[in-house]
Amino acid sequence: MSTIRPYRPADRDALYDICIRTGDSGRDATALYSDPRILPDIFTGPYLELDPALAFVLADAADRPVGYIIGTADTPRFVSAYRRDWLPKVADRYPEGSGTGRDAERIRELHHPEWMLQDGLADYPAHLHIDLLPEAQGRGAGRALMDTYLAALRAAGVPRVHLGMGAANTAARAFYDRLGFHEIARPAPSLVLMGRGTAVT
Incomplete structure (x- = not known):
């Protein structure tokens, strides 16, 4: 039996592990990066530090995290806080301009969080990650x-x-469709932005 509870700092390593193990469209991404910690340092760590009140953990019967949902209520504010408060803590581990292939792409994302500020999202200020x-x-x-x-x-x-x-994650797309999300934009061939209201439907 699983339960949902607020995030606790002791969960951090487990949530980092979940991020890595689901980071390739739901599959394990560990082997795809020379330092797979880059994924949670972009997509998990900053939320746990900057917006912990919006972090919720799915825990199994032994209270072991097996999933999570994290995010922010205000994406522009989050991007500013990310650059000011989070990036200095991790930047030395991934020097700007370093890496090749997927590593280089992720390092660019780490150093330039403004990629989160996509056109067409002004009416959808919050965002989330679920794994x-x-x-x-x-x-x-x-x-x-x-x-x-x-x-x-x-x-x-x-x-x-x-x-x-x-865009290739058809299982995730079906899940979000069932939850009432709709497509907003495709800023890149491989990326789909989806949104919905927060009201109960």
């Missing part, structure tokens, strides 16, 4: 995590939220 280990999928836990996150956004007065997903 579940395979063992936690297909049981309604993803929907429950999303409901928890949307409720937190509603309580904060946030009307709409967006997310980015790989």
Whole structure:
């Protein structure tokens, strides 16, 4: 039996591991990077540090994290805080301009968080990331995590939220479609931006 609870600092390493193990469109991305920690240092760590109140953990019967949902209520504010408060803590590990292939692409993202400020998102100020280990999928836990996150956004007065997903991730697209998300834009062939209101539907 799984439960959803607020994030605790002791969960950090487990959430980093989940990010890596689901970082290739739901598959394990560990072997794709010379330092796979780059993924959670972009897509997990900053949210846990800058917006911990919007971090929720799916835990198994032993209270071991097997999934999470994280994000921010205000993407422009988050990008500013990322550059000011998060980037200095991790930049030395990944020098700007270093790496090749996928590593280089991720290092560019790390050093230039403004990529989160895509056109067409002004009406969708919040954004999120959700990841579940395979063992936690297909049981309604993803929907429950999303409901928890949307409720937190509603309580904060946030009307709409967006997310980015790989265009090739058909399973994720089907999941988001079922949850009422719709496509907003495709800023790149491999990236789909989806959004929805935070109201209960």
